[in-house]
Amino acid sequence: MCGVNESAAGAVDARTIVGYGFRRAHETNAFDQFPLITPSKLSDEARNRGIQRASSFREELERLDREGAFRPVLFEAVDAEGAEAIVYRDEQDYVPWGEYAVPEWGRDAPHPYYSPWQLLYFNYAVELPKISVQIEWLLDDEQRATLGPGWRNFLGRQLQRWRQLDREWRDVLLVLNRLQSRYGPSVKGTLLKSTVTLVRHPESGEYVDPRDLEPPFDAHKVLDELGLTQEALKQMHQRLAVHGMMADGDDPLRSWHMLIRMAPAKQRAKLRGRARRA
Amino acid sequence: MLRRFSFDLTGELLPNPDELFDLSDKSWRKRLFGKWPTFRYTRADLAVELRLRDLHPHQVHIVVEGDTEEIVCKRVLEELAGMPLNDMGVSIQRLFGVGNVRREMLRAVKAFPRFLVFVADSEGDMACEVERLKREGVLTDEATYLWETSFEEANFSDEELVAMVAAIGTDRGATLTLDAATLRALYDAHRSKAGKDAKGLATFALGLARQEKYGSVVASKTELAERMADLILDDLRDHDAETVSAKRPIASMLISVFRVT
Numbered sequence: 224m225c226g227v228n229e230s231a232a233g234a235v236d237a238r239t240i241v242g243y244g245f246r247r248a249h250e251t252n253a254f255d256q257f258p259l260i261t262p263s264k265l266s267d268e269a270r271n272r273g274i275q276r277a278s279s280f281r282e283e284l285e286r287l288d289r290e291g292a293f294r295p296v297l298f299e300a301v302d303a304e305g306a307e308a309i310v311y312r313d314e315q316d317y318v319p320w321g322e323y324a325v326p327e328w329g330r331d332a333p334h335p336y337y338s339p340w341q342l343l344y345f346n347y348a349v350e351l352p353k354i355s356v357q358i359e360w361l362l363d364d365e366q367r368a369t370l371g372p373g374w375r376n377f378l379g380r381q382l383q384r385w386r387q388l389d390r391e392w393r394d395v396l397l398v399l400n401r402l403q404s405r406y407g408p409s410v411k412g413t414l415l416k417s418t419v420t421l422v423r424h425p426e427s428g429e430y431v432d433p434r435d436l437e438p439p440f441d442a443h444k445v446l447d448e449l450g451l452t453q454e455a456l457k458q459m460h461q462r463l464a465v466h467g468m469m470a471d472g473d474d475p476l477r478s479w480h481m482l483i484r485m486a487p488a489k490q491r492a493k494l495r496g497r498a499r500r501a
Numbered sequence: 502m503l504r505r506f507s508f509d510l511t512g513e514l515l516p517n518p519d520e521l522f523d524l525s526d527k528s529w530r531k532r533l534f535g536k537w538p539t540f541r542y543t544r545a546d547l548a549v550e551l552r553l554r555d556l557h558p559h560q561v562h563i564v565v566e567g568d569t570e571e572i573v574c575k576r577v578l579e580e581l582a583g584m585p586l587n588d589m590g591v592s593i594q595r596l597f598g599v600g601n602v603r604r605e606m607l608r609a610v611k612a613f614p615r616f617l618v619f620v621a622d623s624e625g626d627m628a629c630e631v632e633r634l635k636r637e638g639v640l641t642d643e644a645t646y647l648w649e650t651s652f653e654e655a656n657f658s659d660e661e662l663v664a665m666v667a668a669i670g671t672d673r674g675a676t677l678t679l680d681a682a683t684l685r686a687l688y689d690a691h692r693s694k695a696g697k698d699a700k701g702l703a704t705f706a707l708g709l710a711r712q713e714k715y716g717s718v719v720a721s722k723t724e725l726a727e728r729m730a731d732l733i734l735d736d737l738r739d740h741d742a743e744t745v746s747a748k749r750p751i752a753s754m755l756i757s758v759f760r761v762t
Contacts, residue, residue, distance in 0.1 A: 398503070399502060399503075402502045402503070402506050403502065405502075405506075406502035406505045406506065407502070409505070409541075410502060414542060414543070414544060414547060415541075415543065415544065440509075442506060442509035442510045443510060445506075446510060453507070453510055453511060456503060456506065456507055456510070457507060457515060459503060460503040460504060460507060460515050461515075461521065463503065464516075464517075464518035464521050465518075465521065467518055468518050468519070468521070468522065477519070477522075478519075479554075480517070480518055480519035481517065481519060481542070481546075481550055482547075482550045482551075482554070484517070484542070485542050485546065485547050485550065
């Protein structure tokens with residue numbers, strides 16, 4: 224039997240960010256550069272990254288939400304009066320998604336949204352509750368019954384980790400969402416040029432660089448807003464680096480890291496499988 | 502993004518992911534990239550990365566002094582490789598006079614070749630200028646070929662030069678009556694008299710050949726250069742590279758270029 228690798232995200236006890244959440248991110252237009260994505264888009268992106276998806280993807284996503292492994296950022300829903308409403312998942316306990324359902328093409332369906340950064344740990348969310356076993360062992364009731372307490376303990380812990388996965392990644396997710404308006408354009412561009420997604424000016428209606436609409440970026444204030452220390456940020460950077468290079472299986476392009484990093488974002492987006500997950 | 506954020510906070514750059522697994526003191530990165538760590542990458546960094554992986558399309562840039570060297574280098578390399586210079590990632594640039602050395606060399610370096618090869622006569626201020634460029638790291642000892650006399654004299658014997666001019670004359674129905682000993686005697690006399698303004702041996706030989714008393718053989722430097730290339734290629738077909746290189750230093754350089762492409 225073999226389980227999946229230890230999640231790098233689990234190396235640090237997260238959940239330190241309390242002053243910033245998805246509501247604030249949404250209300251301050253933090254998703255302009257990397258918009259939230261639908262389950263359909265998430266499925267496409269997961270396929271590009273070689274992540275196995277269940278045939279009933281929406282049901283799989285709801286299961287992952289229920290178990291705590293992978294939760295949406297928000298739901299588009301309707302309130303009691305039938306008006307459009309946003310439900311921020313980190314402000315609610317799990318409820319069956321049917322409760323968030325809104326009319327769509329003659330039926331009711333929930334509208335969850337995810338951050339593209341969640342793809343960093345989506346493979347874990349899918350793979351952590353699985354192990355591979357020999358078919359002979361699986362089909363043999365007697366052998367299965369001999370699974371010792373050591374294995375049961377180990378696999379139980381793995382399942383427990385799976386149920387905390389979304390929480391373990393929450394801080395990273397919030398930090399990336401908080402920073403993406405500022406640093407996203409340089410990540411999305413080419414070697415020497417940034418690519419910014421323009422937004423409409425609230426008054427003139429013209430398309431403008433969203434950074435021109437924001438107050439000057441003060442890195443120290445943002446760090447305070449996130450409730451992080453520089454050391455915590457450094458650890459988060461290291462953790463992400465290790466995760467990308469080896470924690471989620473060895474990056475096949477590890478020794479080509481810098482060359483790949485220099486490629487335009489559009490070209491990097493053409494990578495597939497484990498290379499794309501790095 | 503975290504790295505950039507951290508830089509805005511502290512002014513210090515966190516290591517890149519691949520650097521976390523690089524247990525060396527990273528001095529090699531500074532040596533290769535010129536600066537390290539870097540906030541952002543440039544096309545110069547990309548060129549270094551490509552060179553590190555032997556993928557840089559521009560492998561060798563050869564700067565030669567005159568058109569004779571240009572023709573010889575191009576012909577021999579293309580014949581050796583069986584493909585145009587451009588396909589090999591080799592470029593050749595002519596240098597128009599000692600005064601242009603610095604400007605042209607620096608321009609060549611900006612094109613990011615893996616190897617910059619310099620071929621010229623050690624006349625006038627050339628040696629001093631080349632030494633300065635070596636000290637500045639623009640040129641290297643291994644890739645600099647300064648001929649003590651001239652390209653022609655350093656790579657071909659007087660007999661070979663005369664034979665090549667005679668062969669051109671034969672193709673045109675003219676008979677060269679100049680011999681190698683006469684050429685040498687007249688050239689030495691010319692050089693003593695003209696000093697630093699002396700003509701190169703090839704130009705001098707072509708001038709003599711045109712004279713009626715030596716057969717009125719009209720040959721251009723271009724035609725002579727083609728013959729020189731033929732001679733080197735014939736040599737390389739008949740002998741091993743080491744033997745040819747010992748006799749003709751230019752062949753040594755061209756074989757090295759061919760090997761690194």
